Amino acid sequence: MPTELWIKNGLVFTDAGFQEISIKIKDERIDTLVKDKAEPLKETNKNVIDASGCLVVPGFIDAHVHFNDPGRTDWEGIETGSRAAAMGGTTTIFDMPLNCSPSITNLHYLLEKKNYLTSLSHVDYALWGGLTGTNLESRAELAQMSDGIIGWKAFMSESGITDFSLVSPEGLKQAMQVAKEHNKILALHAEWEEEIVRLTTCYKQRPSVNERKAFSLSRPISAEEKAVNYALELAAKYGTAIHFVHISSAKVVAQIDLAKKSGVNVTLETCPHYLIFDEDDFLQQGAILKCAPPLRVREEVEGLWECLSKGMIDTIGSDHSPCLYTMKTTDTIWNSWGGIQGVQFTWLAMLDEALKRKIKLTHILPLGTSRVADRFGIANRKGRIRPGLDADLVLIRLDETTFADKKSFGFRNKFSPYENKEFLVKIKKTILRGKVIYDDQTGITKEKIGLCL
Incomplete structure (x- = not known):
């Protein structure tokens, strides 16, 4: 069955810069960009990610x-x-x-x-x-x-x-x-x-x-x-x-x-x-x-x-x-x-x-x-928020911080020169082809959906 997802209320980084628009995702790709004020959405909350307060940028x-x-x-x-x-x-x-x-x-x-x-x-x-x-x-x-x-x-x-x-x-x-x-x-x-x-x-x-x-x-x-x-x-x-x-x-x-x-x-x-x-x-x-x-x-x-x-x-x-x-x-x-x-x-x-x-x-x-x-020749799939491309998106807040301590490290060996640094930004969600693969509250998903290009 076709799957649809909307991302609403974020400040979205597009070819024209940051814009207040909503993103419609269908079957893993960006389907439509809708100007929020011009065309109010009528989708159910079940299929909506509320990006209020977030920048939405390409993965x-x-x-x-x-x-x-x-x-x-x-x-x-x-x-x-x-x-x-x-x-x-x-x-x-x-x-x-x-x-x-x-x-x-x-x-x-x-x-x-x-x-x-x-x-x-x-x-x-x-x-x-x-x-x-x-x-x-x-x-x-x-x-x-x-x-x-x-x-x-x-x-x-x-x-x-x-x-x-x-x-x-x-x-x-x-x-x-x-x-x-x-x-x-x-x-x-x-x-x-x-x-x-x-x-x-x-x-x-x-x-x-x-x-x-x-x-x-x-x-x-x-x-x-x-x-x-x-x-x-x-x-x-x-x-x-x-x-x-x-x-x-x-x-x-x-x-x-x-x-x-x-x-x-x-x-x-x-x-x-x-x-x-x-x-x-x-x-x-x-x-x-x-x-x-x-x-x-x-x-x-x-x-x-x-x-x-x-x-x-x-x-x-x-x-x-x-x-x-x-x-x-x-x-x-x-x-x-x-x-x-x-x-x-x-x-x-x-x-x-x-x-x-x-x-x-x-x-x-x-x-x-x-x-x-x-x-690298993958602009037909990746790198922008544009209809037809993979729905790879990151939700970022500039009013929250990230502290890099060992327990937060995702890589195998728990050391890094970035340890104990505090960054003035926070990754809230990472979305790969329309699926949330990381959420700052629930962590990384167990399902591994990454594909070889």
């Missing part, structure tokens, strides 16, 4: 998570990772091809993972495929994989995962050709390996330098700049669509923006941790804030916000990269896992910071909704 799309499933579910798993995502208003995630075991570098592993994940996720999802130093020659198999992935991911520096090797400068040329040939975006972790190896060797031999500071110095902005510049040159040459992940510096954003204006098909993501935390936080707190590229000085954080305000940043992704707590409490920072658990708090943190900085929410919301959908 967020996180194009960068590591849920480690299958193979490393003690680190996370899609059940707990998607639970945390839903609790933070995210209704679609793109799962990276590494940190699961085995990494998704061939067709067999891709199909195996797709089959395994069926009925395990609270949110909709797509999968990245991996291009590495060992599979670039398998062109026929890569062609078969391309139909089942959202895009390709490659590392220009060591990934830290043994079965996901970096692509060399020469190999990157092949990766560009593979992505172009099958009309897929190539996402790049862009740090110049040669520089990192040289500096790491140097600073490991200098015990007089604080080791946390030494780690930061071993992965300087110049390593990002060099890798990004090289990749931009190749993208221009081959006509490849590329997407730089977790860019940490305003200098690099400006570099990419210049290439974009020259006609290179390029976009960039930054992460909330580069916009919230800085190098001093890392020096004080240590491994819980270790990531690569590392957190930068406060001047760079402010520079990223300036870039964001100018429209130079395309998307926000959590780069949720979980691990066991013991992998953070190692005897030296060099051996600790580099990754931050943040999928649940990405948009709580971003909206909180935007409010504090008096940045219009109409400016920041597209970075996790329409811009992601447009870039």
Whole structure:
């Protein structure tokens, strides 16, 4: 039977900005947008969600998570990772091809993972495929994989995962050709390996330098700049669509923006941790804030916000990269896992910071909704509140707060640099294809309805 649901009395974020309208949902999709004052509703309360006092925004799309499933579910798993995502208003995630075991570098592993994940996720999802130093020659198999992935991911520096090797400068040329040939975006972790190896060797031999500071110095902005510049040159040459992940510096954003204006098909993501935390936080707190590229000085954080305000940043992704707590409490920072658990708090943190900085929410919301959908080719289903699209919606209040303590964490391992932070916003409900999957009073639903895109 057809199912209908109305969402009334909210302030709805549409293509025209925030509007006082009602949303009619039918068979998992947005059917109609009705101006409340112009056409009063006559629906029964049974089929109505009262969004009074709430902003109603599109479900967020996180194009960068590591849920480690299958193979490393003690680190996370899609059940707990998607639970945390839903609790933070995210209704679609793109799962990276590494940190699961085995990494998704061939067709067999891709199909195996797709089959395994069926009925395990609270949110909709797509999968990245991996291009590495060992599979670039398998062109026929890569062609078969391309139909089942959202895009390709490659590392220009060591990934830290043994079965996901970096692509060399020469190999990157092949990766560009593979992505172009099958009309897929190539996402790049862009740090110049040669520089990192040289500096790491140097600073490991200098015990007089604080080791946390030494780690930061071993992965300087110049390593990002060099890798990004090289990749931009190749993208221009081959006509490849590329997407730089977790860019940490305003200098690099400006570099990419210049290439974009020259006609290179390029976009960039930054992460909330580069916009919230800085190098001093890392020096004080240590491994819980270790990531690569590392957190930068406060001047760079402010520079990223300036870039964001100018429209130079395309998307926000959590780069949720979980691990066991013991992998953070190692005897030296060099051996600790580099990754931050943040999928649940990405948009709580971003909206909180935007409010504090008096940045219009109409400016920041597209970075996790329409811009992601447009870039990755899913705008026919996701990213906007518009008739015909999936009814993925988030109800948010700006007059309630959220306190991040361990008992509120939805992800598996209960630690995060966001612990004990209070955000000036609250997620009231998360709706996936017309069904409430999270409610702040009743919690997450038991039924897992997430589908592979």
